[in-house]
Amino acid sequence: MNSPKIKDIRVIMTEPDGIRLVVVKILTDQDGLYGVGCATFTQRPLPVVKAITDYLRPFLIGRSVVDIEDIWQSSYVSSYWRNG
Secondary structure (H helix, E strand, O other): OOOOEEEEEEEEEEOHHHOOEEEEEEEEOOOOOEEEEEOOOOOOHHHHHHHHHHHHHHHHOOOEOOOHHHHHHHHHHOOOOOOO
C-alpha cells in the first residue's frame, strides 16, 4: 500500500467563547483519512489563514504524509519560511 498523499488543506475559522481559533484540516487521497490541527494566533487570525491558503497549501499538496521531517526541513530553509 502506498503512503497517503496530501490532497487538500482546509482552513476553518471558529470563535468558541469569543476566542478566535484557526483550525486546519489536512485531507489525504485515502477516503476518510485526514488530520486536524490548530494554527492559531488569536490576535491576528486572518494573516494565519492567508499564509496557510496562499503558501502552505500549494507547498504541501501532493506530498506524502509520512515525509514529516522532510516537509519541516524544506519549509524551514526556504526563503519564505526561514525561521518562521
